[in-house]
Amino acid sequence: MLKVPEHQVAGHIAKDGKPGPLVDDKGRFFKPLQGDSRGEIEVKFYESFSSNTEVPDHIRRYFPVYHGTQAVEGSDGAAMIVLENLLSKYSKPSVMDVKMGSRTWYPEASEEYIQKCLRKDARSTTVSSGFRISGFEVYDHKELSFWKPDRKLLNGIKVDGARLALRKFVSSNTLSDTSSKPDSAFASSVYGGSRGVLTQLLELKTWFENQTFYHFNSCSILIIYENESIHEDGARAQVKLVDFAHVHDGNGVIDHNFLGGLCSFINFVRDILQSSDESTDN
Protein backbone atom coordinates (compact mmCIF):
# COMPACT_ATOMS: atom_id res chain seq x y z
CA MET A 1 0.00 0.00 0.00
CA LEU A 2 1.47 3.28 -1.10
CA LYS A 3 0.72 6.59 0.51
CA VAL A 4 1.88 10.19 0.46
CA PRO A 5 4.90 10.80 2.71
CA GLU A 6 4.15 12.73 5.87
CA HIS A 7 7.24 14.84 6.38
CA GLN A 8 8.36 16.04 3.02
CA VAL A 9 9.74 19.54 3.33
CA ALA A 10 10.95 20.42 -0.14
CA GLY A 11 10.74 19.32 -3.74
CA HIS A 12 7.71 18.14 -5.67
CA ILE A 13 4.66 16.93 -3.84
CA ALA A 14 1.67 15.02 -5.26
CA LYS A 15 -0.82 17.71 -6.19
CA ASP A 16 -3.56 18.34 -8.73
CA GLY A 17 -3.10 15.10 -10.55
CA LYS A 18 0.61 15.54 -10.97
CA PRO A 19 2.57 12.68 -9.47
CA GLY A 20 4.55 13.16 -6.32
CA PRO A 21 6.58 10.78 -4.20
CA LEU A 22 5.03 7.90 -2.30
CA VAL A 23 6.12 5.62 0.51
CA ASP A 24 5.25 2.05 1.44
CA ASP A 25 5.26 0.33 4.81
CA LYS A 26 8.50 -1.50 4.09
CA GLY A 27 10.84 1.47 4.36
CA ARG A 28 10.85 2.41 0.68
CA PHE A 29 10.40 5.78 -1.01
CA PHE A 30 9.06 5.99 -4.56
CA LYS A 31 10.10 9.07 -6.50
CA PRO A 32 8.43 9.74 -9.85
CA LEU A 33 10.91 10.08 -12.71
CA GLN A 34 10.73 13.74 -13.64
CA GLY A 35 10.13 14.55 -17.28
CA ASP A 36 12.85 15.98 -19.53
CA SER A 37 16.26 14.57 -18.76
CA ARG A 38 16.23 15.08 -15.02
CA GLY A 39 14.76 11.71 -14.04
CA GLU A 40 17.16 10.01 -16.39
CA ILE A 41 20.12 11.87 -14.91
CA GLU A 42 19.06 10.95 -11.39
CA VAL A 43 18.75 7.26 -12.27
CA LYS A 44 22.08 7.38 -14.08
CA PHE A 45 23.65 8.87 -10.99
CA TYR A 46 22.21 6.27 -8.62
CA GLU A 47 23.28 3.43 -10.92
CA SER A 48 26.80 4.83 -11.21
CA PHE A 49 27.09 5.61 -7.53
CA SER A 50 25.81 2.21 -6.34
CA SER A 51 28.46 0.42 -8.34
CA ASN A 52 31.31 2.91 -7.84
CA THR A 53 33.87 0.91 -5.88
CA GLU A 54 35.95 4.01 -5.21
CA VAL A 55 33.35 5.55 -2.93
CA PRO A 56 34.38 4.67 0.64
CA ASP A 57 31.77 2.94 2.82
CA HIS A 58 31.67 5.68 5.43
CA ILE A 59 30.66 8.12 2.67
CA ARG A 60 28.17 5.77 1.09
CA ARG A 61 26.01 5.98 4.21
CA TYR A 62 25.32 9.65 3.52
CA PHE A 63 23.39 8.66 0.42
CA PRO A 64 19.95 6.97 0.21
CA VAL A 65 20.12 3.30 -0.70
CA TYR A 66 19.00 2.75 -4.30
CA HIS A 67 16.62 -0.07 -5.21
CA GLY A 68 16.34 0.48 -8.95
CA THR A 69 13.29 1.68 -10.86
CA GLN A 70 9.76 0.27 -10.93
CA ALA A 71 6.51 0.95 -12.70
CA VAL A 72 4.06 1.54 -9.93
CA GLU A 73 0.29 1.08 -9.74
CA GLY A 74 -1.74 4.23 -9.57
CA SER A 75 0.86 6.36 -11.25
CA ASP A 76 -0.32 5.53 -14.78
CA GLY A 77 2.42 2.95 -15.09
CA ALA A 78 4.99 5.71 -14.96
CA ALA A 79 8.43 4.60 -13.80
CA MET A 80 9.54 5.57 -10.33
CA ILE A 81 12.92 5.55 -8.65
CA VAL A 82 12.84 3.28 -5.61
CA LEU A 83 14.93 4.55 -2.73
CA GLU A 84 15.37 3.99 0.96
CA ASN A 85 12.76 5.96 2.90
CA LEU A 86 15.06 8.06 5.05
CA LEU A 87 12.35 8.75 7.63
CA SER A 88 11.01 5.25 8.15
CA LYS A 89 13.06 4.64 11.29
CA TYR A 90 11.88 7.86 12.91
CA SER A 91 8.61 8.29 14.74
CA LYS A 92 8.58 12.08 15.22
CA PRO A 93 11.26 13.48 12.89
CA SER A 94 12.24 17.11 12.52
CA VAL A 95 13.53 17.54 8.97
CA MET A 96 15.40 20.29 7.16
CA ASP A 97 16.39 20.50 3.48
CA VAL A 98 19.38 22.73 2.67
CA LYS A 99 20.36 23.29 -0.96
CA MET A 100 24.14 23.42 -1.10
CA GLY A 101 26.35 25.59 -3.29
CA SER A 102 26.75 29.28 -4.14
CA ARG A 103 25.11 28.56 -7.46
CA THR A 104 22.45 26.05 -8.45
CA TRP A 105 23.18 26.33 -12.19
CA TYR A 106 26.07 24.67 -13.98
CA PRO A 107 27.84 25.03 -17.36
CA GLU A 108 25.99 22.12 -19.04
CA ALA A 109 22.53 23.58 -18.36
CA SER A 110 20.34 25.39 -20.89
CA GLU A 111 20.53 29.19 -21.02
CA GLU A 112 16.93 29.44 -19.83
CA TYR A 113 17.63 27.26 -16.84
CA ILE A 114 20.79 29.20 -16.01
CA GLN A 115 18.90 32.52 -16.00
CA LYS A 116 16.13 31.08 -13.84
CA CYS A 117 18.67 29.78 -11.35
CA LEU A 118 20.67 33.02 -11.30
CA ARG A 119 17.56 34.95 -10.29
CA LYS A 120 16.63 32.52 -7.56
CA ASP A 121 20.21 32.27 -6.29
CA ALA A 122 20.55 36.05 -6.04
CA ARG A 123 17.22 36.47 -4.20
CA SER A 124 18.07 33.82 -1.62
CA THR A 125 21.10 33.19 0.60
CA THR A 126 22.65 30.99 -2.09
CA VAL A 127 24.94 33.68 -3.50
CA SER A 128 25.75 35.35 -0.19
CA SER A 129 26.14 32.30 2.02
CA GLY A 130 26.75 29.35 -0.30
CA PHE A 131 23.53 27.52 0.67
CA ARG A 132 19.82 28.14 1.11
CA ILE A 133 17.21 26.52 3.30
CA SER A 134 14.62 24.98 1.00
CA GLY A 135 12.26 23.92 3.74
CA PHE A 136 11.98 22.51 7.21
CA GLU A 137 9.55 21.05 9.66
CA VAL A 138 10.21 20.99 13.36
CA TYR A 139 8.42 19.38 16.28
CA ASP A 140 7.22 21.72 18.97
CA HIS A 141 7.57 19.97 22.34
CA LYS A 142 5.16 22.38 24.01
CA GLU A 143 2.42 22.30 21.38
CA LEU A 144 3.11 18.59 20.68
CA SER A 145 2.75 19.23 16.99
CA PHE A 146 4.85 19.95 13.92
CA TRP A 147 5.53 23.45 12.71
CA LYS A 148 6.53 24.44 9.22
CA PRO A 149 7.40 28.00 8.16
CA ASP A 150 5.55 29.51 5.23
CA ARG A 151 7.38 28.60 1.99
CA LYS A 152 7.17 32.15 0.66
CA LEU A 153 8.60 33.52 3.89
CA LEU A 154 11.48 31.11 3.68
CA ASN A 155 12.31 32.14 0.12
CA GLY A 156 12.85 35.74 1.16
CA ILE A 157 15.13 35.19 4.13
CA LYS A 158 18.60 36.67 4.28
CA VAL A 159 21.64 35.59 6.31
CA ASP A 160 20.09 36.43 9.70
CA GLY A 161 16.95 34.55 8.74
CA ALA A 162 18.98 31.48 7.83
CA ARG A 163 20.74 31.63 11.18
CA LEU A 164 17.43 31.97 12.97
CA ALA A 165 15.95 29.03 11.08
CA LEU A 166 18.93 26.85 12.05
CA ARG A 167 18.35 27.83 15.70
CA LYS A 168 14.63 27.22 15.54
CA PHE A 169 15.33 23.81 14.04
CA VAL A 170 16.93 22.66 17.28
CA SER A 171 14.64 24.47 19.71
CA SER A 172 11.90 23.13 21.95
CA ASN A 173 9.94 26.28 22.67
CA THR A 174 6.90 27.62 20.91
CA LEU A 175 8.03 28.10 17.36
CA SER A 176 4.94 29.62 15.88
CA ASP A 177 5.27 32.48 18.36
CA THR A 178 7.78 34.75 16.68
CA SER A 179 8.24 36.95 19.72
CA SER A 180 9.95 34.35 21.87
CA LYS A 181 13.59 33.65 21.18
CA PRO A 182 14.41 30.08 20.08
CA ASP A 183 15.97 28.24 23.02
CA SER A 184 18.32 26.03 20.91
CA ALA A 185 17.62 23.37 23.57
CA PHE A 186 18.69 20.51 21.32
CA ALA A 187 21.65 22.20 19.66
CA SER A 188 24.23 19.97 21.32
CA SER A 189 22.27 16.74 20.87
CA VAL A 190 21.53 17.42 17.22
CA TYR A 191 24.46 19.50 15.94
CA GLY A 192 27.10 18.44 18.46
CA GLY A 193 28.55 15.24 19.81
CA SER A 194 30.70 12.54 18.25
CA ARG A 195 27.89 11.50 15.92
CA GLY A 196 26.09 14.79 15.55
CA VAL A 197 25.41 16.81 12.44
CA LEU A 198 28.66 18.78 12.63
CA THR A 199 30.81 15.64 12.78
CA GLN A 200 28.96 14.13 9.84
CA LEU A 201 29.26 17.31 7.77
CA LEU A 202 33.00 17.43 8.47
CA GLU A 203 33.36 13.85 7.27
CA LEU A 204 31.56 14.76 4.06
CA LYS A 205 33.72 17.84 3.64
CA THR A 206 36.91 15.75 3.72
CA TRP A 207 35.56 13.59 0.92
CA PHE A 208 34.58 16.64 -1.13
CA GLU A 209 38.09 18.05 -0.87
CA ASN A 210 39.31 15.22 -3.08
CA GLN A 211 36.50 13.48 -4.93
CA THR A 212 36.32 14.31 -8.61
CA PHE A 213 33.66 11.75 -9.59
CA TYR A 214 30.54 13.88 -9.40
CA HIS A 215 29.43 17.49 -9.37
CA PHE A 216 26.38 17.61 -7.14
CA ASN A 217 24.65 20.58 -8.76
CA SER A 218 21.54 21.71 -6.95
CA CYS A 219 21.71 18.86 -4.44
CA SER A 220 20.43 19.16 -0.93
CA ILE A 221 21.57 18.03 2.42
CA LEU A 222 18.71 16.65 4.47
CA ILE A 223 19.04 16.85 8.25
CA ILE A 224 16.79 14.54 10.26
CA TYR A 225 16.50 13.94 13.98
CA GLU A 226 14.15 12.15 16.37
CA ASN A 227 11.99 14.07 18.84
CA GLU A 228 10.38 11.05 20.50
CA SER A 229 12.27 10.46 23.79
CA ILE A 230 15.01 12.89 22.74
CA HIS A 231 16.03 13.45 26.37
CA GLU A 232 16.35 9.75 27.14
CA ASP A 233 17.62 8.33 23.87
CA GLY A 234 19.30 11.26 22.15
CA ALA A 235 18.46 12.83 18.81
CA ARG A 236 19.84 10.22 16.37
CA ALA A 237 20.64 13.06 13.97
CA GLN A 238 21.37 12.07 10.40
CA VAL A 239 22.74 13.90 7.39
CA LYS A 240 21.82 12.65 3.93
CA LEU A 241 22.50 13.95 0.44
CA VAL A 242 19.40 13.97 -1.79
CA ASP A 243 18.14 15.13 -5.19
CA PHE A 244 20.49 14.12 -7.96
CA ALA A 245 18.59 15.33 -11.03
CA HIS A 246 21.40 17.68 -12.05
CA VAL A 247 24.49 15.69 -11.15
CA HIS A 248 27.24 15.64 -13.77
CA ASP A 249 30.62 13.98 -14.12
CA GLY A 250 33.42 15.65 -12.23
CA ASN A 251 35.91 15.17 -15.05
CA GLY A 252 38.94 15.35 -12.81
CA VAL A 253 37.82 18.55 -11.05
CA ILE A 254 36.53 18.69 -7.47
CA ASP A 255 33.00 19.94 -6.79
CA HIS A 256 34.27 23.32 -5.62
CA ASN A 257 30.77 24.84 -5.72
CA PHE A 258 29.32 22.28 -3.29
CA LEU A 259 32.45 22.24 -1.15
CA GLY A 260 32.47 26.03 -0.66
CA GLY A 261 28.80 26.04 0.30
CA LEU A 262 29.24 23.06 2.60
CA CYS A 263 32.10 24.77 4.41
CA SER A 264 30.00 27.89 4.88
CA PHE A 265 27.09 25.83 6.20
CA ILE A 266 29.44 24.06 8.61
CA ASN A 267 30.45 27.44 10.01
CA PHE A 268 26.83 28.45 10.57
CA VAL A 269 26.15 25.20 12.44
CA ARG A 270 29.36 25.53 14.46
CA ASP A 271 28.52 29.11 15.45
CA ILE A 272 25.12 28.02 16.79
CA LEU A 273 26.68 25.11 18.65
CA GLN A 274 29.30 27.37 20.22
CA SER A 275 26.86 30.06 21.25
CA SER A 276 24.47 27.50 22.73
CA ASP A 277 27.37 25.89 24.62
CA GLU A 278 28.30 29.32 25.94
CA SER A 279 24.78 30.06 27.10
CA THR A 280 24.53 26.76 28.99
CA ASP A 281 27.83 27.61 30.67
CA ASN A 282 26.22 30.83 31.89
Added chain:
Amino acid sequence: MLKVPEHQVAGHIAKDGKLGPLVDNQGRFYKPLQGDARGENEAKFYESFSSNKNVPDHIRGYFPVYHGVQLVEASDGSGKLPHMVLEDVVSSYVKPSVMDVKIGSRTWYPDVSEEYFNKCIKKDRATTTVSLGFRVSGLKIFDCQESGFWRPDKRVVLAYKADGARTALRKFVSSNSLADDSVPDCAYASEVYGGSNGILMQLLELKAWFETQTLYHFNSCSVLMVYENESGGDEERRPQVKLVDFAHVLDGNGVIDHNFFGGLCSFIKFIQDILESSDNRCENGH
Protein backbone atom coordinates in the same frame (compact mmCIF):
# COMPACT_ATOMS: atom_id res chain seq x y z
CA MET B 1 63.78 56.69 -10.02
CA LEU B 2 60.57 54.88 -10.78
CA LYS B 3 60.25 52.48 -13.68
CA VAL B 4 57.81 50.05 -15.24
CA PRO B 5 57.92 46.66 -13.49
CA GLU B 6 59.61 43.94 -15.55
CA HIS B 7 57.67 40.99 -14.26
CA GLN B 8 54.08 42.10 -14.16
CA VAL B 9 51.88 39.42 -15.65
CA ALA B 10 48.33 40.67 -15.14
CA GLY B 11 46.39 43.86 -14.52
CA HIS B 12 46.98 47.31 -15.98
CA ILE B 13 50.43 47.83 -17.40
CA ALA B 14 52.22 51.20 -17.42
CA LYS B 15 53.31 51.08 -21.04
CA ASP B 16 52.98 53.38 -24.03
CA GLY B 17 51.77 56.28 -21.97
CA LYS B 18 49.15 54.26 -20.11
CA LEU B 19 48.51 54.55 -16.40
CA GLY B 20 49.95 51.62 -14.51
CA PRO B 21 52.07 50.60 -11.56
CA LEU B 22 55.74 51.47 -11.09
CA VAL B 23 58.60 50.11 -9.01
CA ASP B 24 61.67 51.67 -7.41
CA ASN B 25 64.97 49.97 -6.70
CA GLN B 26 64.19 49.66 -3.02
CA GLY B 27 61.67 46.85 -3.21
CA ARG B 28 58.55 49.01 -3.43
CA PHE B 29 55.64 48.80 -5.82
CA TYR B 30 53.56 51.92 -6.58
CA LYS B 31 50.01 51.20 -7.65
CA PRO B 32 48.02 54.21 -8.89
CA LEU B 33 44.72 54.71 -7.15
CA GLN B 34 42.26 54.11 -9.94
CA GLY B 35 39.69 56.83 -10.57
CA ASP B 36 36.54 54.97 -9.57
CA ALA B 37 35.85 53.41 -6.18
CA ARG B 38 38.26 50.56 -6.76
CA GLY B 39 41.49 52.28 -5.77
CA GLU B 40 39.82 53.69 -2.70
CA ASN B 41 38.46 50.25 -1.85
CA GLU B 42 41.86 48.63 -2.21
CA ALA B 43 43.56 51.24 -0.02
CA LYS B 44 40.74 50.85 2.50
CA PHE B 45 41.34 47.11 2.55
CA TYR B 46 45.08 47.51 3.11
CA GLU B 47 44.48 49.99 5.92
CA SER B 48 41.99 47.67 7.60
CA PHE B 49 44.11 44.58 7.07
CA SER B 50 47.36 46.14 8.34
CA SER B 51 45.75 47.01 11.66
CA ASN B 52 43.49 43.95 12.01
CA LYS B 53 44.60 42.11 15.14
CA ASN B 54 42.49 39.08 14.21
CA VAL B 55 44.77 38.16 11.32
CA PRO B 56 47.42 35.68 12.51
CA ASP B 57 51.04 36.56 11.68
CA HIS B 58 51.69 33.51 9.53
CA ILE B 59 48.76 34.53 7.32
CA ARG B 60 49.88 38.15 7.17
CA GLY B 61 52.98 36.88 5.36
CA TYR B 62 50.85 35.96 2.35
CA PHE B 63 49.90 39.57 1.77
CA PRO B 64 52.09 42.37 0.38
CA VAL B 65 53.28 44.77 3.05
CA TYR B 66 51.46 48.10 2.85
CA HIS B 67 53.31 51.40 3.15
CA GLY B 68 50.44 53.85 2.83
CA VAL B 69 49.58 56.23 0.01
CA GLN B 70 52.00 58.67 -1.65
CA LEU B 71 51.80 61.28 -4.37
CA VAL B 72 53.94 60.05 -7.21
CA GLU B 73 54.56 61.10 -10.85
CA ALA B 74 52.07 58.98 -12.83
CA SER B 75 53.24 56.74 -15.69
CA ASP B 76 50.94 58.38 -18.23
CA GLY B 77 52.37 61.83 -17.73
CA SER B 78 49.26 63.21 -16.04
CA GLY B 79 51.21 64.59 -13.11
CA LYS B 80 51.37 63.62 -9.44
CA LEU B 81 48.68 61.13 -8.51
CA PRO B 82 48.05 59.23 -5.28
CA HIS B 83 49.63 55.77 -5.42
CA MET B 84 49.42 52.93 -2.94
CA VAL B 85 52.91 51.96 -1.84
CA LEU B 86 53.28 48.21 -1.49
CA GLU B 87 55.99 45.63 -1.10
CA ASP B 88 57.26 44.61 -4.54
CA VAL B 89 56.87 40.87 -4.14
CA VAL B 90 59.27 39.95 -6.95
CA SER B 91 62.05 42.42 -6.09
CA SER B 92 64.16 39.86 -4.25
CA TYR B 93 64.22 37.58 -7.31
CA VAL B 94 66.74 37.81 -10.15
CA LYS B 95 64.93 35.72 -12.79
CA PRO B 96 61.45 35.04 -11.42
CA SER B 97 58.86 32.82 -13.05
CA VAL B 98 55.50 34.37 -12.18
CA MET B 99 51.92 33.21 -12.50
CA ASP B 100 48.73 35.06 -11.56
CA VAL B 101 45.68 32.89 -10.84
CA LYS B 102 42.32 34.51 -10.14
CA ILE B 103 40.56 32.45 -7.47
CA GLY B 104 36.82 31.81 -7.15
CA SER B 105 34.06 30.34 -9.32
CA ARG B 106 32.68 33.84 -9.76
CA THR B 107 34.39 37.23 -9.95
CA TRP B 108 31.17 39.20 -9.37
CA TYR B 109 29.49 39.55 -5.97
CA PRO B 110 26.16 40.71 -4.49
CA ASP B 111 25.02 44.31 -5.09
CA VAL B 112 27.25 45.11 -8.05
CA SER B 113 25.84 47.06 -10.99
CA GLU B 114 24.10 45.03 -13.66
CA GLU B 115 26.73 46.17 -16.15
CA TYR B 116 29.58 44.92 -14.02
CA PHE B 117 27.75 41.67 -13.27
CA ASN B 118 27.20 40.99 -16.97
CA LYS B 119 30.80 41.76 -17.81
CA CYS B 120 32.06 39.45 -15.07
CA ILE B 121 29.75 36.52 -15.69
CA LYS B 122 30.48 36.55 -19.39
CA LYS B 123 34.20 36.31 -18.70
CA ASP B 124 33.69 33.75 -15.92
CA ARG B 125 31.74 31.47 -18.23
CA ALA B 126 34.14 31.88 -21.16
CA THR B 127 37.17 30.98 -19.01
CA THR B 128 37.79 28.21 -16.48
CA THR B 129 36.38 30.31 -13.63
CA VAL B 130 32.95 28.67 -13.58
CA SER B 131 34.15 25.15 -14.36
CA LEU B 132 37.33 24.98 -12.26
CA GLY B 133 36.83 27.65 -9.63
CA PHE B 134 39.91 29.58 -10.81
CA ARG B 135 41.47 30.95 -13.99
CA VAL B 136 45.05 31.67 -15.04
CA SER B 137 45.23 35.46 -15.54
CA GLY B 138 48.80 35.74 -16.68
CA LEU B 139 52.16 34.02 -16.65
CA LYS B 140 55.78 34.62 -17.43
CA ILE B 141 58.00 31.57 -17.19
CA PHE B 142 61.74 31.45 -17.59
CA ASP B 143 62.58 29.08 -20.40
CA CYS B 144 65.97 27.48 -19.72
CA GLN B 145 66.27 26.21 -23.29
CA GLU B 146 65.76 29.67 -24.74
CA SER B 147 67.43 31.49 -21.85
CA GLY B 148 64.61 33.96 -21.87
CA PHE B 149 61.05 34.39 -20.68
CA TRP B 150 58.05 32.71 -22.26
CA ARG B 151 54.96 34.79 -22.01
CA PRO B 152 51.93 33.56 -23.95
CA ASP B 153 49.54 36.16 -25.35
CA LYS B 154 46.82 37.27 -22.92
CA ARG B 155 44.10 36.17 -25.31
CA VAL B 156 45.58 32.67 -25.46
CA VAL B 157 45.66 32.48 -21.67
CA LEU B 158 42.06 33.62 -21.31
CA ALA B 159 40.99 30.99 -23.81
CA TYR B 160 42.39 28.14 -21.70
CA LYS B 161 40.01 25.36 -20.82
CA ALA B 162 40.76 22.77 -18.11
CA ASP B 163 43.53 21.15 -20.20
CA GLY B 164 45.11 24.49 -20.98
CA ALA B 165 45.15 25.47 -17.32
CA ARG B 166 46.68 22.13 -16.36
CA THR B 167 49.33 22.42 -19.06
CA ALA B 168 50.19 25.95 -17.97
CA LEU B 169 50.61 24.75 -14.38
CA ARG B 170 52.87 21.96 -15.63
CA LYS B 171 54.89 24.27 -17.86
CA PHE B 172 55.31 26.60 -14.89
CA VAL B 173 57.59 24.00 -13.28
CA SER B 174 59.21 22.52 -16.38
CA SER B 175 62.74 22.74 -17.77
CA ASN B 176 62.06 21.76 -21.35
CA SER B 177 60.97 24.03 -24.15
CA LEU B 178 57.78 25.90 -23.31
CA ALA B 179 56.79 27.55 -26.57
CA ASP B 180 56.17 24.37 -28.53
CA ASP B 181 53.90 21.41 -27.98
CA SER B 182 56.39 19.16 -26.21
CA VAL B 183 55.06 17.49 -23.08
CA PRO B 184 56.15 19.54 -20.06
CA ASP B 185 58.68 17.59 -18.02
CA CYS B 186 57.66 19.08 -14.62
CA ALA B 187 61.33 18.89 -13.64
CA TYR B 188 60.94 21.46 -10.86
CA ALA B 189 57.56 20.28 -9.56
CA SER B 190 58.92 18.96 -6.27
CA GLU B 191 61.15 21.99 -5.65
CA VAL B 192 58.50 24.56 -6.46
CA TYR B 193 55.17 22.91 -5.65
CA GLY B 194 56.42 20.34 -3.15
CA GLY B 195 58.50 20.36 0.01
CA SER B 196 57.87 21.84 3.42
CA ASN B 197 58.16 25.39 2.09
CA GLY B 198 56.71 24.77 -1.34
CA ILE B 199 53.66 26.27 -2.95
CA LEU B 200 51.36 23.43 -1.93
CA MET B 201 52.21 23.84 1.76
CA GLN B 202 51.63 27.57 1.55
CA LEU B 203 48.29 27.11 -0.20
CA LEU B 204 47.23 24.59 2.45
CA GLU B 205 48.08 27.09 5.17
CA LEU B 206 45.94 29.70 3.44
CA LYS B 207 43.14 27.17 2.99
CA ALA B 208 43.06 26.45 6.73
CA TRP B 209 42.56 30.16 7.40
CA PHE B 210 39.83 30.44 4.78
CA GLU B 211 37.88 27.60 6.40
CA THR B 212 36.88 29.86 9.25
CA GLN B 213 37.85 33.50 8.57
CA THR B 214 34.80 35.73 8.18
CA LEU B 215 36.67 39.06 8.09
CA TYR B 216 36.89 39.61 4.33
CA HIS B 217 35.46 38.37 1.07
CA PHE B 218 38.29 38.42 -1.45
CA ASN B 219 36.25 38.94 -4.61
CA SER B 220 38.27 38.82 -7.79
CA CYS B 221 41.59 38.41 -5.95
CA SER B 222 44.53 36.52 -7.32
CA VAL B 223 47.09 34.16 -5.98
CA LEU B 224 50.52 35.13 -7.33
CA MET B 225 53.11 32.33 -7.52
CA VAL B 226 56.78 33.26 -7.88
CA TYR B 227 60.06 31.34 -7.84
CA GLU B 228 63.69 31.87 -8.73
CA ASN B 229 65.39 30.58 -11.87
CA GLU B 230 68.79 32.16 -11.41
CA SER B 231 71.25 29.39 -10.78
CA GLY B 232 74.17 30.73 -8.82
CA GLY B 233 75.61 27.97 -6.71
CA ASP B 234 72.82 26.26 -4.81
CA GLU B 235 70.46 29.19 -5.11
CA GLU B 236 67.15 27.96 -3.78
CA ARG B 237 63.97 28.30 -5.78
CA ARG B 238 62.28 30.18 -2.92
CA PRO B 239 58.73 29.53 -4.16
CA GLN B 240 56.27 32.07 -2.82
CA VAL B 241 52.52 32.53 -2.73
CA LYS B 242 51.06 35.99 -2.32
CA LEU B 243 47.49 37.24 -2.44
CA VAL B 244 47.11 40.35 -4.60
CA ASP B 245 44.49 42.75 -6.04
CA PHE B 246 42.05 43.88 -3.41
CA ALA B 247 39.94 46.38 -5.34
CA HIS B 248 36.77 44.35 -4.78
CA VAL B 249 37.24 43.06 -1.24
CA LEU B 250 34.23 43.40 1.04
CA ASP B 251 33.45 42.73 4.67
CA GLY B 252 32.76 39.11 5.45
CA ASN B 253 29.87 39.95 7.77
CA GLY B 254 30.08 36.71 9.69
CA VAL B 255 30.11 34.47 6.59
CA ILE B 256 33.20 32.69 5.27
CA ASP B 257 34.50 33.46 1.79
CA HIS B 258 33.03 30.28 0.37
CA ASN B 259 33.61 31.45 -3.20
CA PHE B 260 37.36 31.88 -2.69
CA PHE B 261 37.60 28.78 -0.50
CA GLY B 262 35.99 26.48 -3.09
CA GLY B 263 38.20 27.80 -5.87
CA LEU B 264 41.30 27.57 -3.72
CA CYS B 265 40.56 23.90 -2.92
CA SER B 266 40.12 23.16 -6.62
CA PHE B 267 43.42 24.89 -7.41
CA ILE B 268 45.13 22.93 -4.63
CA LYS B 269 43.87 19.68 -6.17
CA PHE B 270 45.37 20.63 -9.54
CA ILE B 271 48.75 21.30 -7.90
CA GLN B 272 48.55 18.07 -5.89
CA ASP B 273 47.79 16.06 -9.03
CA ILE B 274 50.81 17.52 -10.85
CA LEU B 275 53.04 16.87 -7.86
CA GLU B 276 51.85 13.28 -7.56
CA SER B 277 52.25 12.46 -11.22
CA SER B 278 55.73 13.99 -11.29
CA ASP B 279 56.66 12.04 -8.13
CA ASN B 280 55.44 8.85 -9.80
CA ARG B 281 57.54 9.54 -12.84
CA CYS B 282 60.65 10.02 -10.73
CA GLU B 283 59.98 6.73 -8.98
CA ASN B 284 59.58 4.97 -12.31
CA GLY B 285 62.85 6.40 -13.52
CA HIS B 286 61.36 8.46 -16.32
